[in-house]
Amino acid sequence: xEYQDKTIACxxxxxxxxxxxxxxxxxxxxxxxxxxxxxxxxxxxxxEQRRENRQMFDATCAECGAATQVxxxxxxxxxxxxxxxxxxxxxx
Numbered sequence: 001x002e003y004q005d006k007t008i009a010c011x012x013x014x015x016x017x018x019x020x021x022x023x024x025x026x027x028x029x030x031x032x033x034x035x036x037x038x039x040x041x042x043x044x045x046x047x048e049q050r051r052e053n054r055q056m057f058d059a060t061c062a063e064c065g066a067a068t069q070v071x072x073x074x075x076x077x078x079x080x081x082x083x084x085x086x087x088x089x090x091x092x
Contacts, residue, residue, distance in 0.1 A: 001028070010039035012046075061085050 003021035010017060017039040027035070038046060056069040062079035074080045081089065 003028075006035070008035060008037075010042050011037045012042040013039065015039050015041075063089075 003024040005021055006019045006024070007016050008019050009015070019035055023036075036043065054071050056071055057073055059068055059070050059074045059080040060066070061068050061082040063081055063085035066082045068080070068082040070080055
């Protein structure tokens, strides 16, 4: 399928933005069904608001013993890691 740049109006601010052919191809490769509804700036603001409103839970790192916070309720008997230990265990 050949994709072409498409102009879309942001549902939050009304600004027009371009949904490029390469972005459309990326969306299709990930199986996304919907086009973006927000411009890049509003999308970034929306993600930041979700991050700020996320409930965090106190935990102790199973590897180094440091106090940390995680965005999920820790389960008894399952290890929780601080960001440094998590990155060391799961390098990407």
